Amino acid sequence: MKPKSIFSEEPHVVGKSQVEIGAYLAEVGGCHDCHTPGWAQAPGNVPExxxxxxxxxxxxxxxxTSYPANLRVSVQASTAEEWADMMKDRNGLPPMPWSTVNHMSREDLMAIHAYINSLGEGGNDIPMAVTDGSGPHTAYIWFMPEPPENHAANR
Structure with a gap:
């Protein structure tokens, strides 16, 4: 038996504006957790x-090694429709939850675009992913489980 999908092409969030809806979706969707530097240390208390x-x-x-992209750059480079189409079809490196993003409604994706676009240009130069075995070349989080005996030995 296949579980009933909660995904549809209908928007699931209503608000006063696309920007407000997009801000809500970005927060509950965890976008800031990786794409906003310092968010994990001070959720919601990061300079705009x-x-x-x-x-x-x-x-x-x-x-x-993959890096959380500067979403302001990708939004500035595309219309809401282009960005939504890209997000619906894109697959990439972990830990980005692409399968979740791919299932979002087009309207919800365009609301996220409106929110990010409202933030304006700016941000940081982000390194490109390193997939040739030569990296990482920056600070990184090792994103693989380790057996409990490794943890005990490192205490």
């Missing part, structure tokens, strides 16, 4: 010029 500006701290695993 750093919101969704990307992070040079990588996530490393068997795929190499």
């Amino acid at each position: 010029d750093q919101l969704l500006a990307g992070s040079p701290v990588g996530f490393s695993g068997p795929w190499g």
Whole structure:
């Protein structure tokens, strides 16, 4: 038996504006957790010029090292429709939850675009992913489980 999907093309959130809806979706969707530097240390208490500006701290695993993109750059480079289409079809490196993003409604994705676009240009230069085995070259989070005996030995 296949579980009934909660995903549909209908928007699930209503608000006063696309920007307000997008801000809500970005927060509950965890976008800031990786794409806003300092968010994990001070949720919601980050200067606006750093919101969704990307992070040079990588996530490393068997795929190499990936970096949380500066979403302001990708939004500025595309219309809401283009960005929503890209998000619906895109797959990439972990830990980005692409399967979740792919299932979002087009309207919800365009609301996220409106929110990010409202933040304006800016942000940080983010390193490109390293998949050739030569990295990581920056601070990183090792994104693989370790057996409990490794943890006990490192105390």
